[in-house]
Amino acid sequence: MSAPTTPSSHRPTVTEHEARKVAEAARDQDWRKPSFAKELFLGRFRLDLIHPHPLPSGEAVRRGEEFLDRLRVFVETKIDAARIEREARIPDEVIAGLKELGALGMKIDPKYGGLGLTQVYYNKALALIGSASPAVGVLLSAHQSIGVPQPLKMFGTQEQKDAFLPRCARTDISAFLLTEPDVGSDPARLATTAVPDGDDYVLDGVKLWTTNGVVADLLVVMARVPAGEGHKGGITAFVVESSSPGVTVENRNAFMGLRGIENGVTRLHRVRVPAANRIGPEGAGLKIALTTLNTGRLSLPASCVAAGKWCLKVAREWSAAREQWGKPIARHEAVGAKISFIAATTFALEAVSDLAAQMADENRNDIRIEGALAKLYASEMGWLIADELVQIRGGRGFETAESLAARGERAVPAEQVLRDLRINRIFEGSTEIMHLLIAREAVDAHLSVAGDLIDPAKSLTDKARAGANAGVFYARWLPRLVAGPGQVPGSYGGFRHATDLSVHLRFVERHARKLARATFYGMSRWQGRMETKQVFLGRIVDIGAELFAMSAACVRAEMLRGQGDNGTEAYRLADAFCRQARIRVGELFDRLWTNTDGTDRKVAAGVMEGAYAWLERGIVDLSGEDPWIADTTPGASTAENVHRHAG
Secondary structure, eight states, rough: OOOOOOSSSSOOOOOHHHHHHHHHSSSSSOOOOOOHHHHHHOOOOOGGTTSSSOOHHHHHHHHHHHHHHHHHHHHHOOOOOHHHHHHHHHHHHHHHHHHHHHHHGGOGGGGGTTOOOOOOHHHHHHHHHHHHOOHHHHHHHHHIIISHHHHHHHHHHHHHHHHHHHHHTTOOOOOEEEBTTSSSSOOOOOOOOEEEETTTTEEEEEEEEEEEEOOEEEEEEEEEOOOOBOOEEEEEEEEEEETTTTEEEEEOOOSSOOOTTEEEEEEEEEEEEEGGEESSSSTTTHHHHHHHHHHTTTHHHEEEEEEHHHHHHHHHHHHOOEEETEEEEEGSSSHHHHHHHHHHHHHHHHHHHHHHHHHHHOOOOOOHHHHHHHHHHHHHHHOOOOOOOOHHHHHHHHOOOOHHHHHSOOOOOOHHHHHHHHHHTTTOOOOHHHHHHHHHHHHHHHHHHHGGGTTTOHHHHHHHHHHHHHHHHHHHHHGGGGGGGGSTTTGGGGGGGGSBBBHHHHHHHHHHHHHHHHHHHHHHGGGGGGGGGGGHHHHHHHHHHHHHHHHHHHHHHHHHTTSSSSSSHHHHHHHHHHHHHHHHHHHHHHHHHSHHHHHHHHHHHHHHTTTTGGGOSOOOTTOOSSOOOOOOOOOOOOOOOOOOOOO
């Protein structure tokens, strides 16, 4: 068993102000390249940044399609999804086959033994794999999107790339270790330490939810270096060999979905790591993590697109075969509306995913907001798509695939897809955290000119200077929010073909300006308290996400039309999606100012004070009496090491 579960006393005590300061310091402060989404939140609809739709090079297509062909054969013949779900483990022979195929190195440069796929084709590969087994998709995504390869590609030394990337491309699985039992989205409280000792660092701490950690050969570990002579200190990233003395995987965690993932609890006790394995300078760990996630998050929308495509196929085939009241259920309006939602939203999710991925490949734009929006939107809408499929399937949607097969029906794992997709709204940034992260970036222009006005720590001189700068900025900016192309009937005429999509682009342009006005009004109204209005900010971000998705859907439809690739049908799907999204946008705008936020705050406070504890009577609580959060006091592990070499 592990160390006793007593309250931790070693964890840093951090105030809210200090926590925000750490998070702010980790942000990339500069905008060196244009950003479509940032401009959108500022009320400027820069269609020129995404249209014509960017396209991969011919060589990228050739290499990507060749690998997809080989990968399809592998997933169709070697991956038994039912077995992985049943045994809650990916068989070693599957992992060995993926290594032989080169799938560990999809994004790694060929000079290090990788395949050198673009982000677009990496996403397509993950979608294909994820459709066969989401657990296998997660294994490969965690290894390449946030594991050792990506941070080394962006921040590693040449020596580190030479040492580790060839291993990651062919033989070694990697994992990313940031989260701790008492540390999630607030890294300022990180307790794992890395104490300098000669040419080494000595790491101590416990990491939770280490995806791939149970089978990983290499780890990216975030640990706090104490400041001292010759050491800046701060949260720092290290490459750690999982075979190092003192590394123990104490538990293989189990979840409601993704039952095959190798996710665990990893304890580090006096683990010696050479200084040469430090990624970047001391104190740069969080910046490295956030920058890695800018593109790393793009793999999650790909899995949601795959799920959407599968849900659409099942919904179409089942709704044609199932009859009620004399006709197929697809012909009943209540079911037809759900099918339309699944089809239109899947089209939009693919549009968002491919556009963001291609923008990442081109590297012409800053995509930190686009990547975050893609993750947020895909995880929320993907979940809704799966939920609608379960409803269309009725009782069969709630029944397991194994049970369906046992009584002679097609083994459709609808309930499993719903379970598997649920985690997407939590990991790599929960929906609530993504709202705050995107909102911070969306209001960056305002804070850069007027932030000192609402900062109580600033002097009167600073406030006066900020007031003057803000006056100049808003004198130019606000008048531009009054009128624009969205009010001119002939605007965006190039999108009038099988269906008129120009009306939707005009809607986006008008509502981008309306969104910017609402944000400005909120800042004027609440000033320094704006950051506490998290539900308001969440709605602002959700509006921006819908407008981004509408733009991507229209641009993709026009691209497909130009290529002669189902253009008429693509236009129809984009039109349906935009009409559905416009209703959601209207509702979100209404709820900015007409809502129950104040009442909800009071009720929540009353719940926490025990005012409604009487409402909890009449039940049996099966959760037990153990601590809510496990102890993470540093020390030697007393648990069995459940780490295993896979493949």
